[in-house]
Amino acid sequence: xxxxxxxxxxxxxxxxxxxxxxxxxxxxxxxxxxxxxxxxxxxxxxxxxxxxxxxxxxxxxxxxxxxxxxxxxxxxxxxxxxxxxxxxxxxxxxxxxxxxxxxxxxxxxxxxxxxxxxxxxxxxxxxxxxxxxxxxxxxxxxxxxxxxxxxxxxxxxxxxxxxxxxxxxxxxxxxxxxxxxxxxxxxxxxxxxxxxxxxxxxxxxxxxxxxxxxxxxxxx
Amino acid sequence: xxxxxxxxxxxxxxxxxxxxxxxxxxxxxxxxxxxxxxxxxxxxxxxxxxxxxxxxxxxxxxxxxxxxxxxxxxxxxxxxxxxxxxxxxxxxxxxxxxxxxxxxxxxxxxxxxxxxxxxxxxxxxxxxxxxxxxxxxxxxxxxxxxxxxxxxxxxxxxxxxxxxxxxxxxxxxxxxxxxxxxxxxxxxxxxxxxxxxxxxxxxxxxxxxxxxxxxxxxxxxxxxxxxxxxxxxxxxxxxxxxxxxxxxxxxxxxxxxxxxxxxxxxxxxx
Numbered sequence: 001x002x003x004x005x006x007x008x009x010x011x012x013x014x015x016x017x018x019x020x021x022x023x024x025x026x027x028x029x030x031x032x033x034x035x036x037x038x039x040x041x042x043x044x045x046x047x048x049x050x051x052x053x054x055x056x057x058x059x060x061x062x063x064x065x066x067x068x069x070x071x072x073x074x075x076x077x078x079x080x081x082x083x084x085x086x087x088x089x090x091x092x093x094x095x096x097x098x099x100x101x102x103x104x105x106x107x108x109x110x111x112x113x114x115x116x117x118x119x120x121x122x123x124x125x126x127x128x129x130x131x132x133x134x135x136x137x138x139x140x141x142x143x144x145x146x147x148x149x150x151x152x153x154x155x156x157x158x159x160x161x162x163x164x165x166x167x168x169x170x171x172x173x174x175x176x177x178x179x180x181x182x183x184x185x186x187x188x189x190x191x192x193x194x195x196x197x198x199x200x201x202x203x204x205x206x207x208x209x210x211x212x213x214x215x216x217x218x219x220x
Numbered sequence: 221x222x223x224x225x226x227x228x229x230x231x232x233x234x235x236x237x238x239x240x241x242x243x244x245x246x247x248x249x250x251x252x253x254x255x256x257x258x259x260x261x262x263x264x265x266x267x268x269x270x271x272x273x274x275x276x277x278x279x280x281x282x283x284x285x286x287x288x289x290x291x292x293x294x295x296x297x298x299x300x301x302x303x304x305x306x307x308x309x310x311x312x313x314x315x316x317x318x319x320x321x322x323x324x325x326x327x328x329x330x331x332x333x334x335x336x337x338x339x340x341x342x343x344x345x346x347x348x349x350x351x352x353x354x355x356x357x358x359x360x361x362x363x364x365x366x367x368x369x370x371x372x373x374x375x376x377x378x379x380x381x382x383x384x385x386x387x388x389x390x391x392x393x394x395x396x397x398x399x400x401x402x403x404x405x406x407x408x409x410x411x412x413x414x415x416x417x418x419x420x421x422x423x424x425x426x427x428x429x430x431x432x433x434x435x436x437x438x439x440x441x442x443x444x445x446x447x448x449x450x451x452x453x454x455x456x457x458x459x460x461x462x463x464x465x466x467x468x469x470x471x472x473x474x475x476x477x478x479x480x481x482x483x484x485x486x487x488x489x490x
Contacts, residue, residue, distance in 0.1 A: 046382075051383070051386070051387040052386075052387070053383055053386055053387065054342075068387070068388050070387060072383070072384055072387045074381065074383060078381070078383070079380070080258075080380075082254070083256060083379075083380055083437075084256070084431055084435055084439070084440045085376075085380060085436060085437040086435065086437075089376065089437050089438070090380065092373075093373065093376055093380060093381075093384075094384075095388055096374065096377045096385060096388040096390060097388035099373065101373070103369070103370040103371065103373070104367040104372075105373060108421065115308065123440060129435035129436070131435075132435075134361065145384070148426070149388060149430060157364035181280065193293065204256055215313040
């Protein structure tokens with residue numbers, strides 16, 4: 001199986017203070033990795049490290065992907081819910097990594113944005129203001145934006161936050177489908193135990209600064 | 221109508237009209253980015269820093285723009301840097317603003333022999349707009365327009381979600397710096413007409429108004445520019461016809477338009 005990302009002896013932290021110590025694991029093609037841990041255990045720091053938002057203090061992250069081809073979905077609360085933009089504008093901005101030196105999006109990128117919307121069954125929301133959507137719908141729009149960035153590796157940060165039980169189950173089903181039917185590699189960060197039983201083929205667990213990576217035998 | 225035509229026979233009005241129109245346009249574009257990133261008060265802080273710089277330049281007999289533009293750019297970079305540390309957001313801006321005001325006022329009273337029109341610095345004066353101000357305004361406007369046209373998609377991504385933009389490989393720090401530097405220059409240029417106390421309204425009002433009228437990002441940008449230009453022209457004409465202060469008139473027109481937009485938005489929702 002092809003390895004997409006190799007994390008080797010990675011140490012991450014802020015202002016000289018280590019949050020993650022000597023972490024090594026691999027993300028392989030078609031993986032569905034669940035990253036579990038309490039708030040403040042270093043999950044979000046790992047995401048920042050993988051996205052190159054912060055520099056490693058030690059160790060390295062090696063990418064075997066096309067450059068900048070990671071689809072990142074932040075926590076909905078990190079995005080201004082009242083921002084004036086249409087759903088299509090938000091989703092299309094996911095194709096930013098395909099612009100290269102160009103100034104404007106071409107029809108290919110607009111088609112990609114439309115496909116991403118269709119994949120998540122929210123094509124009818126295309127011209128709706130982002131601010132008018134429910135939490136679950138906003139979540140899907142941000143997922144569509146990530147799909148517009150790449151179909152290889154998605155990193156989803158706490159997608160179940162602020163969702164009611166029904167939307168949560170629906171959202172997890174959707175991600176499972178993307179992984180199983182479309183072969184998209186997924187890394188899902190959550191403190192929600194719900195995911196532990198039903199999802200993923202690998203679990204990366206953050207406990208008291210000890211990180212353990214376990215592989216689930218029966219592939220979910 | 222005749223009055224408006226004769227208005228443009230005065231050289232200083234033509235200069236004020238051209239500079240004001242271009243600065244209003246730039247301020248409304250940069251304002252959308254500042255307001256939507258919840259950084260609206262940065263322009264207020266920068267205007268106070270420019271006031272301090274203008275005062276020092278006057279006391280030492282230097283060309284005001286040569287002092288104020290670098291000072292405002294340095295201040296904007298400091299605000300960006302401070303945002304990453306302990307002292308951040310509103311408190312950083314408040315400290316910078318009041319310090320700059322205090323230094324400016326002290327400089328003016330030390331050099332009390334120098335003829336400084338404090339009123340013009342605080343509330344603006346269209347008489348102070350020179351030929352070279354107009355030329356600088358044209359250059360700045362060309363740069364801001366080019367940036368917003370050619371980096372439209374990048375600026376949108378940066379404004380909506382900086383982390384995501386950075387994860388796609390965009391040089392977000394570089395864009396932050398360019399936008400902050402341009403905002404400083406626009407504030408300094410606009411201060412001539414609007415004064416230190418009123419200039420930030422040019423960046424804030426049009427965006428807030430357009431948020432009540434448009435729901436897409438493109439819509440907010442376009443509405444903001446149109447609102448800004450219309451308010452400027454009406455404000456300038458009213459100030460000429462009724463001999464009222466220009467900066468204050470532009471703000472009042474902006475306020476009236478904002479109230480109308482709020483009313484329209486409430487009615488149309490029902």
